[in-house]
Amino acid sequence: MTISAETRDQLRELAARYPKSRSALLPMLHLVQSVDDEVTSEGINVCAEILGITSAEVTAVATFYTMYKRKPVGKHHIGVCTNTLCGLLGGDAVYSALSERLGIGHNEPSADGQFWLEHIECQAACTHAPVMTVDWEYMDDVTPASAVAVVDRLARGEQVESTRGPVIRDFQATEHTLAFPLDGLVNDGVAVDAKMLVGLRLANERGMSAASIPAGDA
């Protein structure tokens, strides 16, 4: 694949947003993933050229962060949180079920190029554990069966919605949003629900508050 002139312009637009252009590297790599489905060597070279840094420096960033893939991801990225809380509440079982359903392991694409499975770290959604993500959209409170059902529906090409509302598009579309977050989708779906606020409510009812910071102890 080649990075088109249009994509180059968009990359330049991102680079121009920051006082130090290399700050733009992370969204630029997301943009590369949105067009190439992975961070290609060509994409790395183009980013390096636009930012005036070396390809090695871009490679260092692209290999450090796990959200950047050096192999084509496929249509959908499936992540299952297997950190302590999600794992104990069924995340490990969800992951195993998906792994069996798709026939792939951690950070592998499925044979048909439709799915990519990944153990992911905490998504800050422990309220709804176990949590799975599809193209980085939340699927809260999943079970092995519901997770496999989501994958089955995606495989059939049916429309699937996140448990918080937004319609699942595909990996590349999400990557584009990550590069250009101001595409109007930011307020789609539920950001905070009642379950997340249970703790706050209980604390308020019982007059609980955090200990104040002692003076002079920074």
Next chain:
Amino acid sequence: MAELPQAVRGFGVTFATIFKKVVTEQYPEQAAKFPPKPRYHGRHQLNRWADGLEKCIGCELCAWACPADAIFVQGADNQEGDRHSPGERYGRVYQINYLRCIFCGLCIEACPTRALTMTNEFELADNNRADLIYEKQDLLTPLLPGMLAPPHEMVPGTTDTDYYANKITGAVPEQAVQVDAEQVAP
């Protein structure tokens, strides 16, 4: 009793000795009469793995250990198609100067791959200095049955670790093909 003259008494000793057991070894005619003990420090030898690859990795630890500065080693890189030992490195030049060697065996202790051991061979004499510097080909053990003369690749599917763990039992036909091909090529 009158004392016998001193000279005659001397002959008495001679006469008595005639009937004693002879300790002199008739070397070299009767060399086998008193073979060296098994732990005798004799000439060195450079050993091979079961498939014929050399154990020496050219690390020079023997040379480092040598108190007499009798050993000279020059390492080299095993190349594709020119492999002499498992792993990356082999001893391209290996010399022991038997004019200097004191047969202390510190080199044997230093060898990390048991490439260097000592034989019981003690007949190390010559009429010139040059021939007493033994080269690698003089020190390498002969090829035993099942061994192939290097250079050849490792047993397919194995790594140097397998060699060091002594998992190699002998050369395989694939290696024989390589050796044959090399013999034909030049």
Next chain:
Amino acid sequence: MTITSDAGSDLTPQVEMVTVVVDGVAIEIPKGTLVIRAAELLGIEIPRFCDHPLLEPVAACRMCLVDIEGVPKPQPACAQVVSEGMQVRTQLTSPVARDAQEGVMEFLLLNHPLDCPVCDKGGECPLQNQAMTAGRPESRFDEVKRTFPKPINVSAQILLDRERCVSCARCTRFAEQIAGDPMLELLERGANQQVGTAVDQPFDSYFSGNTVQICPVGALTSAAYRFRSRPFDLVSVPTTCEHCASGCSLRTDHRRGTVTRRLAWDEPAVNEEWNCDKGRFAFTYQEQGRVTTPLIREDGQLRVASWPEALDFAARGLSAASSHGVLVGGRSTVEDSYAYARFARVALKTDNIDFRVRDSSDEEAQFLRSAVAGTAVRTTYETLEQAPVVLLIAFEPEDESPIVFLRLRKAARGGTRVYAVGPVATRGLAKLSGTLIPAKPGAEPAVLAELAEQVRAELQAPGAVIMVGERIAGIQGGATAVLQLAQATGAALTWVPRRAGERGALDAGALAGLLPGGRPLTEDSARAAVAAAWGVDSLPATVGLAGAELLAAARDGAIGALITGGVELGDLADQSLGRAGLEAAGFVVALENHHSAITELADVVFPVAVVTEKAGTFMNWEGRPRPFAQTFKDALVMSDAVVLGMLAKAMNIAVGASDVAGIRQELGALGAWTGPRAERPNVPAGPVAEGAHLVATWRALIDNGVMQEGEPYLAATAHLVAATVSATTAGALGNPESVTVTGPLGSVTVPLEIGAVIDGVVCLPLNSPGCVLYRDLGVRSGQAVTIKGAL
């Protein structure tokens, strides 16, 4: 460690001192010093891997953990600055520090392979040593180690064994902070973290060899030294690099009469702890293609001769000729150049001598006589580092004097502004964050004359430096314009030749019109003093022929005999003139260490020593003598000076000392000249050539140079040989992949690159594989060529 300058110490602000206690011993040191340095000053060694005094602290390896009172956890001494009253306890007095260090060492060794017997670092490895001093005797790790395929090439020369890496980031920090080539980076994360390059983009830095030297484990090794020897085999001798005028301190390691490797040696005032890859790896030439015996020409054929026979033959040939000339290649030591200078004036009674057997001009000779030879040292590496502004003219430091480049880069990182006058904003200039003052080749004098007022004002600041390269000789009016600019602004002017011997040869008097110490030949008192020192009644009083004039005279049959010392015909822009000159000269005596085009033309050839076989001195661009000792003490090859001494003896002429000590004494007794200097050049600027494409060219650091022969790994790290043009020029050519460049002698086809070149100029390497301009095209810098897109 870098020693700070004491020059201008009264200008340095008062340093605030603090008192810290390390292991119960108090020391007063400047605020901001690192704890590890404070400990060093007390003689307390804290183990470390990532710490390097010339690199910024990173605290990556965690080996130097120490216990600081009042801080709950052990802190890395290499990143912690001292504060008043700080109580530091190292592993020597604190069980906490000892335990922390042992723990770190155990972690570092978890995945480290047991490669020591086959590792090139074995025997001089900080990890080996510190595992002994600061590690636990036994590891508790009995799992399977992480492995990587080994080794991989990060460049043709540099090999990387990732299993051995302890992720100290010394190599990547060197690449970024010192060399400015961040092509080596830490990739991946966590347990998979590894050093690496971008795909298909090798670490082709001119300074890559330094990473091998500073790697505290055997992770980075060089292909050239791979498995060649062990540290305990080697005899190490300090020496000076013979490749360029930077004058680096090196350590030559040899085994059984063969150089096995060379390392950068610590010389804070010159190369700090660095050198370039050419200086490090290009030494195999010393053994190949050597002239081993005297040769004399008989019936048109060279034949082996004995020394007495050859000396006698040469003496008769030289005595028979009525006019002489001496050509000294730019690679001689000061002592050898002095011997040539003295031999020419005393034995041959001629002033026809020149060390510039390359593109040279009369204007340059005048410039050198008047403003460079024998002048007091004004600009040094240190003053360069402190200069507010540096202007570069006809000089590409990264290629032509790489350690000057490194120091300029250090200066630029500290705020020095760098300007370059020329047609190309090179990669090197970009790394210096420099600004190009555009000038077509040949138009530099005009541009200098009309320099922007702001730059001119900057150059008037105290400490400003103008650096001019030897390529100024190829620009008519260039030296005149530079001198005028220096005079007008008060900036320090310094001349940076390319070769190691040129600056010394100039001071030794190996140039027509110039006697040792910068004495003008035309000054009666100078001549009388030198004549007295040399024990002769008089010296030639008229300025002799130099440069192209000398060769032209030889071609026209006006020179009866020539002596050449280390001359390469390929250095001459007009090679046919050089060849014709040597062919037409009645008698040619060549002092050479290698067979070359010169030995093919000579009547007598004497073998002479290379740097490892003799002692001597190179004078670097600063004017700083860089003496070196003989590496191979039992070498039987004689230096040029000794051979010239024997030759003089065969001619029945006394020329004085020919041993190094004797020559140094003679030179020292003469001293520098303080009297009136030769007149400055006053040459008007020449016209800029007509033509759509003018050539801008210089020699790449790694190229076809004869002293880089026999080192294929080094050659493979050379920069791409290409024709570089501006985007506009490339567009006008139709953006072809490669182009055919044609000059009067022929053409070359090279890839086309787009770069920061001014329109109408094509930048080509002067002497690189597939592109030898003087030989293949017959053009020099500033001349016009035609370019066509290649099919």
